[in-house]
Amino acid sequence: MKRRTWTAVGLALVVCATAGAAQAQPLKNENLLVGMPQGFKLGFKDSKNGMNMQEFIPTGETVQNWTEMVTVQVFLSRKDLQPTPFLAAMQKQWSDGCKGSTSTAVSTGKVNGYAAAAVLLRCPLLASTGKPETTMIKAIKSNDSFYVVQRAVRSVPTPERLETMKKYIESVSVCDSRLATAPCPTVR
Template sequence: MSKILTAAMAALLLGFAPQAHADLKDENLLMPMPTGFSEAYTAQDGGMHMSEFVPDGENVDDWSQMITRQVFQGLRKTDPDMLPKAMQGKWAQACPKGEGQKLTSAQENGYPVSIWMFTCPMNPAANRPETMWLKVISGADAHYLVQYAHRRPVTDKMVVSTMVFLKQVSVCDTRISAQACPAGM
């Protein structure tokens, strides 16, 4: 596992610019979408908005990779480790020998950020290994979670591409110059 964590940490140190978005107002979650992914599910429950994206031709019941975006409106300036810590026990219950661990915490564009990795050697529901990385950003208007999950054995290439993707996930605010959205948005 240390080789995987080393690759993840190296990828986190790389700098990548967020993708351009038009018509931004107030606080915004910026999340690029890898080529070949489509939205497969969306839901709203009160102030929680969730979207799941899978590779073209796959669905939310049978997928090889899944990106999940969750925005908890009104959950302001909370500990970015709060939800991942709550997930740890549930993950271990759902997957024998499964575990969740914090990889790092930082400030990005003035927002507290935490990145976690959850592993499951053999997901009983899918009968495949599953690894999920989670980036949590604590905003002034909302709490933001982006997950990138894979259902196959972990490789260095997977770790690097996932960390590159998560590095591009960010929050910005058109109202605050210190947390401004990238130019041209």
């Protein structure tokens, strides 16, 4: 049986679960639903100035030297942030930091009733690492917080790898057990 790990990140809630866990648990309040790719581990975690961040990398790699990374950011109580302008600011930082970079809108609309947008950013050669880097980013504005999830690779990804990144980003969602319009799944 293939093992899949899901992480639900809420205001102060971090739930890691695996298929085959003994007891299903209902999620409470608002939660970011993001899957941890198989073979990844938590490499970095920090909370400051109302922002919680986690970086996940493949087992055997470090946050200083990685081939692939998932970054999860939760901006607590930031009702002022909006997905499209936030991603536009990230695109500008990206292009300022990488000559020849490109950006492509992936999606805009709603995710489980919440405003969301996603973008694909490509850098042919990142000066700080001497490697190409590609990242897909999704931002979601909810009632309680603002969420940003990135999946990045330090390479020029194949079409298959890009499709994996896209499916991963598409699976990111927010739920709220207090709202019938944004129901939460039961987590094992």
